Amino acid sequence: MTGLPETITACLFDLDGVLTGTAILHREAWKRTFDEFLRARDGAGFSEFTDHDYAAFVDGRPRADGVREFLRSRGIVLPEGDPDDPVDAPTVNGVGNRKNELVLKIIDERGVNPYPGSVRYLEAVKAAGLRIAVVTSSANGAKVLDGADLSKYVEARIDGIVIREQHLRGKPAPDSFLAGAAALGVEPAHAAVFEDAQSGVQAGKAGGFGYVVGVNRADQAGELRAHGADIVVDDLADLLEDQ
Numbered sequence: 309m310t311g312l313p314e315t316i317t318a319c320l321f322d323l324d325g326v327l328t329g330t331a332i333l334h335r336e337a338w339k340r341t342f343d344e345f346l347r348a349r350d351g352a353g354f355s356e357f358t359d360h361d362y363a364a365f366v367d368g369r370p371r372a373d374g375v376r377e378f379l380r381s382r383g384i385v386l387p388e389g390d391p392d393d394p395v396d397a398p399t400v401n402g403v404g405n406r407k408n409e410l411v412l413k414i415i416d417e418r419g420v421n422p423y424p425g426s427v428r429y430l431e432a433v434k435a436a437g438l439r440i441a442v443v444t445s446s447a448n449g450a451k452v453l454d455g456a457d458l459s460k461y462v463e464a465r466i467d468g469i470v471i472r473e474q475h476l477r478g479k480p481a482p483d484s485f486l487a488g489a490a491a492l493g494v495e496p497a498h499a500a501v502f503e504d505a506q507s508g509v510q511a512g513k514a515g516g517f518g519y520v521v522g523v524n525r526a527d528q529a530g531e532l533r534a535h536g537a538d539i540v541v542d543d544l545a546d547l548l549e550d551q
């Protein structure tokens with residue numbers, strides 16, 4: 309049993325923070341990137357990048373959107389630049405490239421671990437005959453899925469590379485989840501979305517998905533509900549234990 313309504317035939321899982329413990333690695337890389345940037349710009353008295361900044365402006369969104377949204381919250385507008393901008397370029401792409409350099413280093417040093425409860429849940433979903441897609445804003449989705457040995461569960465993957473190539477709007481827009489459902493050939497009303505980010509549950513709600521599961525990894529159950537989660541759990545295995 310999967311703890312989902314009987315009308316659900318497919319599961320669309322976010323990756324970082326839902327299936328793997330990599331959300332905190334992303335948050336750490338973003339903090340180092342933005343604190344470096346703000347210190348260079350404003351001097352030693354700069355106002356630090358906070359956990360609230362991450363949750364509200366960066367978490368769940370494609371890389372460039374996260375750069376733009378956070379800087380805009382501080383009244384800073386940078387030119388877009390080019391995808392191959394150097395990491396010290398004062399552009400949206402340059403700042404994003406610095407973050408990617410850092411997060412790849414952190415991932416290589418520490419490795420990628422799936423949440424044991426998420427692996428149990430994937431097994432249960434598979435055994436129940438439900439379809440499985442991963443919908444992540446990260447351009448590093450394939451690397452993380454392979455590193456966690458989870459690719460074997462995934463029938464379709466919409467990631468940051470697909471989002472860019474197909475010009476999809478990033479979360480909180482529903483486009484990437486809609487693309488995940490379409491890749492499985494399933495109507496949104498019959499698909500469940502699993503998300504740990506406020507922008508992600510918002511995307512699930514906006515897309516008219518049949519069930520939106522908020523996964524509370526950062527003490528934000530109330531915010532996940534407010535942004536559209538139908539249910540909030542601390543771990544995917546809680547859905548199994550409810551049976």
Ligand SMILES: O=P(O)(O)OC[C@H]1O[C@@H](O)[C@H](O)[C@@H](O)[C@@H]1O
Pocket residue numbers: 323324331334335366367368369370371374408411444445446447448449468505
């Ligand atoms: O920079 P990447 O690896 O393409 O990832 C983009 C975003 O991907 C999301 O999965 C993460 O929640 C964000 O923290 C991250 O910024």
